[in-house]
Amino acid sequence: MSTQHSDDHKDPAQAPRLRVLLGEVTAMGPGKAMLLDAIRDKGSISAAARSVGMSYRRAWDLVETMNQSFREPVITTAKGGSGGGGAQITEFGETVLARYRDMERKACEALRDELHAFADFLAEDHKP
Template sequence: MELTRLKMRLYFGEAMMGPGKAELLERIAAEGSISAAGRAMGMSYKRAWNLVEEMNSAFRAPLVHSTRGGSRGGGAGLTETGEAALRAYRAFEEKCRVSGAAEIAALGALIAPDKS
């Protein structure tokens, strides 16, 4: 049986922050590379870069910094704003999970059992 999952997307006009972008930020922080983060998520390098560019332009300050490759290789990481945005998103997600636990359980109780 699959566990209940909560996926939150927050829209601020044209800008959006959701579970995919949050995971991409986490993986960039862990991998030190946008391309490695994208690969780990099964997305193309171009898609990962497009999402980073989208986030960087949507926020007041960039969320991700990167350096070009070369003899020493390139890399990427989160800026202070990126770390703050990721923390705020994950904290909001957790608050919704905790404060909405009764409603989530009530909805779950109404779901038909798996017939497989």
């Protein structure tokens, strides 16, 4: 009988939520990573915020926190106007995001069996 649960890390209820702290500030976490993905896909902070169900103000706050937390900007922006504005993830931001996603994957793999066993403690209506 195998003890491998290879799909557990794909279930958000079975996934650890990794946050990288810089003092009291979260430099990177699940919401910021999701926002970076959306900015890459949408090309603007406002469109990215809408696509992930986040307010524009919250998205801007997260972008500012990330840009201040890292040694280089992770997002660059262009002001609006006749050609329109926009935002894009920088090459450095892509590297940060890739490393964060790799850490998430490794954390899920390392905790897979423990998370599966921990699910036995949950109420029936909350089990994955």
